[in-house]
Every structure is written in structure tokens, then in C-alpha cells.
Amino acid sequence: MPELNLEGLVHVYREGGVREGGVRAVDGVDLRIGPGERLAIIGQNGSGKSTLVRHLNGLLRPTAGRVLVDGVDAARMTVAQLARSIGLVFQDPDRQIFAGSVLAEVEYGPRNLGHRGQKLRSAVETALAAVGLEREARTNPYDLGASRRKLLALASVLAMETAVLVLDEPTTGQDERGVERVRAVIEDAHRDGRTVIAISHDMRFVAEGFERIVVMHAGRIVLDGSPEQVFRRDSWSTLESTFLEPPLPAVIGERLGLGSTPTDASLIRALAQSSA
Template identity: 40%
Template sequence: MEVHHLFELEEITVTKNNKSSVANIENVTFSYPQIDSPSLTDVNLDIERGEFVLLVGPSGCGKSTLVRTLNGLIPTLSGGKLDGRVLINGKDIKGEKIHKLALQVGMVFQNPDTQLFSLTIGEDIAFGPENLGLPKQDIIDRTDHALDVTGLKHLKDNFIFLLSGGEKQRTAIGGIIAMDPDLFILDEPTSDLDPVGTKDVLDIIKQLNKEKNISIILIEHKIDEVVKLASRVILMEKGEITLDGDPCEIFSNHEDQMKKAGIYPPQLSEISNILDLNNNKNAMSYKTVFERLMKVLPESDNGLQVNNIKILNARPHLEIKELYHQFEGGAYGLKNINLQINHGEFIALIGHNGSGKTTLSHHLIGLLRPTQGKILINGTDISDLSIPKVAQEVGFLFQNPDNQIFTDRVDEEIKFGLKNMGLNDKEIDKRVNSALEMMELTEYKNRHPHSLSRGQRQRLAVASILAMKPDIIVLDEPTTGQDRAHVNKFMQQIRELNKLGKTIIFITHDMNIAAKYSTRMIVMKTGEVFLDGPTRDIFSRTKDLYTTHIESPIITRLTLDMRKKGKNIPVMLTVDELRSYMSANPV
């Protein structure tokens, strides 16, 4: 079947063939301009029609570079040297115009704001079909179909700048759906989304793959959420494909290699391996794992190694008293917040997007002033302090690292805040080098920050904060877009700071990270504190968490369900706790 489109007054013919391969990469090596080492080395890859490929690998391994060769962004816009061939629907795309390739290969990026430019949802989704020169009714039909699939029909006239992150990402996906591509590439589309937004996006991707037979390539660090959708997993390391196969086989038989590469398997897979279920075809099934645990796990009150952090000083570090914040227009972002945070606490601040987490965190650094109520730092009202003075007490990492990166060299970025503190050159150099080493950025110190990957830029922003050595560190989604190895390394470093008495408050949508590192959790809902208590206690309240669209870690749900069946075992937060328990209580 041939579909004829018009774009910029020229006729474009796209062949929608029924051959098995929708994309082929043959012996591709690619180097960016002025970069000596190649980002891709002799890559070969075939994508079959209807496949759902999960592409994983450490930050900076070449994942984003690889998928950008499929729609011509590399090398057309990036420059650089590309050897080898890239074929879409059997045709070599060398020299092909990007707008023509967009009819066959659609791509959604990490940040939806980079590809939304119309005023309303409906206008943005219709933009692509309109520029194909399609008949009016075809444009309407395509737009309506995309709105239906993304669940945005009732919002089609809403302004884009008023949308949540999840709604923006669904709009970007809708724009691609309206173009009717054969291959849909999504580069970490849920990295900035809460659990609700993540589920909405993944449901759409699943529907496109299952019902429309569209080939999917998904780059994603949220392995637990996405692995059940994938028919194939590909691991990249240092610009090369090192593993490629069935998800269950890859995670069951190559766990050590995946972990070494910074990719931690889904919890169900990890637990299955502990239970020697790796040859079971249902090894990643909750039911299979639950039944096995019920059968083999000994009952005991002992053997759980709980990771408790001793509070070095129980006096209040931060006090929030009757805090309200009202936005222009009258809506309340915060309502009657009362919290006491002691020196040395390690707190996870969680809740869905719009619950008030970021609004509260911005009050802690003086970016927002209370409508009512007050915030005290070591007994001093924050309203009596200038923002620079607050910054010496409270270090803050924004969710988007690009919001706080503005120099043209990595090392200069870290130096900037230190120079403003009046430190001497020797101390500045010492702190810069320490921060670079801590965040594994030493080899990039002379690079421009925006030549780094998203995960590397995130680590640069963190390095700039850590170099200033504040006593309170507030982190807004600090692990966004990073592989699990870097996440764990970074959070372990934060834990070490916490052990030295630093007060840590981190906002996260990653419940596994909250479970592993925090000792206290604050759950926000509609601008109020909904739950507050020890992490294990909060994750045990699954019904309450469900009302906020938050799920406890799988191992926690498994142990809670086992306790409901009468099994005398402790509630566990991490797979490491399961290992510790089984070691102390051998099967």
C-alpha cells in the first residue's frame, strides 16, 4: 500500500511494506565533531515489525546517539562522521530529509517542551498532518484518533503551558501518532513523570504496539515498570551492543553483566534468581515468586539488617509552622504544613505531580515566600535571611539540571559558587577536584556542559552543590535519567554525607530508592502532608499509598501479602534485606 503525502509543496511517497524488518543498522560507526573516540562502534541491529525493544545501558553509552541515526538527526543536524548504513523499510536513508523520515520514524524526547510549540493540545497534534498537506477531513480524523489514544480529547482546547508534565508528554506522543509512523522511538519519556504520568504514557505505548503493530524502541531506566511490555532487551556499553535477547533470559542469565553495566534487573527477576527460579518461564511473575517464597522462606523475627542512621542531634534543624502558599488566581499550593526536621535526618518527600512537593522545597530556599506561616532554620526565620545567605545553609538541586548550568566548562561550573563564597584558589581547586571525582566527571572537566548526556549534566549540577558543603541538602528528583549504578553510587555518597550529620531531603518518584536510603518519608497530597513517619511504616500502609497512586516496592508487597497469609516474617524494603534475612535463616 502506498500513501501519498504533501510536505512543503513537494510530493512524498512512503511505502508501508509488510516485510519483517522496519529498520536495519549495518556496521555503523559514528563520531561527533571534535571528539576523538567514536560514540558508536560497528553497530549492527535489525528491528522487526511489531517488536517492543527496551534499550538499556549506562548514561553516555550511546543509546540516544544510536536511535538518532534512525530518523536522520544524526548526522544531519549533529554533524560528525557516520560510516555504515541505516535502512528504514529497506531503503538507505543517507541524504534523506529529516521531515520525510518523520513519516516513518517518530521520536519522543525526555523533555516534551522541546517538541511542543502550538498554543493548544489539539493544534499541536494537528500540526504534523497539516504540514503533510492532507485533506481537511484526514487531518481531523488523525487528530481525533491521536486524542482518543492519548486520552486527551476532553483537553484538546487546553493551553499547553498549563499542562502537567504527563499531559505534555502525552501531547508529544499524540503528535507522533498523528503522523502514523512504522517505528516509534521514545528516549526516556517518563524520566520526569510521577507514577500516574508514567502509567499513562506506558499504557499508550503498549496499546500502539499491541493493537497497531507499531515497532517500539524505548530507552528507559524504570526497568520494573517497563520490562513486562518488552519483547526484547538490548544492552549497550561504550558505544557497542553487548547483550540482545528475550527479557527473561537476559535478566535471569546475565544479571552480573547487567549490574556491572549499571543496569539493575527488575525486583521480581532479582528475587527469582535468589530462589533459583531462573529456568522457570514464569520467573518474573508475581504469583510464581509469591508462591515460591511462601514455600521456602523460613519464619523468624531475626536476621533483618535494618539500615538505621543515628540522628546526631535531635534538635530541630528546620521547623515549618502553619505554612500556606496561595498562587496568583487563588489556588492553594500548600495548606497548613507543620513539620519538624531534625539535624541528620534522611527524608524522602514523595507524592504525585502537583501534590506540593516542589512548592514546599522552594520555600526551604527562599525562592517562594509563605502566604501565611513561617520557616525556621536553626531557629532563625528564613524571611529574615537573603537568598544568598540561605544558599550557604541549604543546597538545592533542581529537577532539570539545565536550569542551573550556565558556564561553558564543566570545572568552571563547579567553581562559580565557590568563587562567590570568597574561598582562596587552593581551596577552590581542592573542592572542584573532589566533586569531579565524586561524580565521576574528571575526564570531562574541560568539556562544555551541554556536550554531556542528561545524566552527566545532572551529576554536574550535584557536584556544584556538594562542593559548597551546605548543612542541609534538598534534592528535587536527583536521580532522574541516570542508570542504577550511578543512582546507587550517588545516593551512597549522599548517605555518607548524612552520616556526617548533613540533613537530607530528597524528592523522588522512585520508590525503590526511597525504600533503600530514606529513614523517614513524608507523603504529600493536594498541598497537604498526608503521611509522615518511618519509611518501613509508611510503605506498609499500602491502601493509603494507593490513594496517592504510589505503590510500595515489590519485595515489600510480597512480604506484606505473606504476612496476611499468616507467615511470621518481617516487612522488607529491599532485595538486600531479603538476602540478609535468608542468610541469617537458611532454607
């Protein structure tokens, strides 16, 4: 399982944007992500989250700084090589899906990695079952609803069985059942010892499903810690300055003087203890 290390990562978009020198989307990020970690990256639109994760599999190359995958500079590897260990699910499934059937779409990644026969079949079946699309294998992806197309995009990367799973806004546009599926997928991946990195705007989702949360603002990391640390009262002003709100249980817990309770479960626990 690889360790990921970002050292002084800077990315400047030259084209478009501010005429003088482009847009500095990532502005000096140092981040170490250990094997098997569950890390959520939050921040307002344009804070550099998507730009950051696209460096992990080499789709973007640093303007300055380095990305190390298990100590090896990612600059020395092609995107196809990095794809063997780092799977990235894009935010918009329609900018990812291209095959004529659900099955062909999910097979595409593992085939590129050289999987064939039983190994390919079992990877595809497992991925489809994980997102609940096992009965739609022959369906054309465009006949699926938006929420299930998003799950298909997730399955198509899951089937590659990469050690690191990067999800860009996995719950956006999902109904409650879809969010539950995504949660279960992350849980399974974590149990298998895989690293999961997710970008999200859903505070409840990140507080409940991730041990570590990184908050980005204007291309920099402004908070980095557990949900309890990131959503406790001391951090609220920083969160506010990035237009983020702590999840409701965190606010209730602080108001009642119960300490940092970012999830429903932790709030209920604290309430039970205080009344006991």
C-alpha cells in the same frame, strides 16, 4: 548543623491556575527536620513537593506560616544567605547549568560563598570526584549526556559544602550507574553529618537510602515515618489514594506474612529468619 522547622506552611500560586484565588500548592505543613537526618519526600506530580523545598532556601516565600532555620525565621534572610547552609539541586539540570565549562560551573557556587585558592580547588575537586566527572573539568556542559549533566548539577551544589543538601528528583533520567553515584553521594553526605532531603518518585531508591519518608498529597503531609512504617500494609490504602505503590519487596513480605520489608535486604533477612 541546622535544624529545619516548617510551621503551618502555606503557599498559594497567585498567577495562572484556578482563577478564584490561585493554586494552593502547600496547604498547612508542619515538619521538623533534625540535623543529619535523611528524609525523602514522595507524592504524585503536583502534590507540592518542589514548592515545599523551595521554601527552605527562600526561593519561594510562604503565603502563611514560617520556615525556621536553626530557630531563625528564613523570611529575615536573603536567598544568598540561606545558600550558605542549604544547597538545592534543581530537577532539570538545563535550567541550572549556564557556564562554559564543567569546572566553571562547579566553581560558581563556592566562589559566590567567597571561597578562593586551595579551599576552592579542593571543594571543586572533591565534588567532581564524587560524581565521577573529574576528567571532564574542561568539557563544555552541553557536550555531556543528559545523565551526566544531571550529575554536574549535583556536583555544582556539592562543592558549596552546605550543611543541608536538598535534591529534587536526583535519580530521574539516570541510568543504573548514575543512580549508584547519587546513592553514594547521599551516603557520604550522611556520614559527614549533613542533612539530606530528596524528592523522588523512585520507591526503591527512597526505601533503601532514607530513614524517614514523608508522603505528600494535595499540599499536605499524609504519611510520615520510617520506610517500614510508610510501606507497611496499613498505609497501602493511603499510598494508593496518592497513586503511589509500595516497593516490590514490601508487597512480597506482606504477602508471605513476614511483616514490613521495604527493601531487598530486609526481605532477604526476613526470609532467612522465617526458614531458619
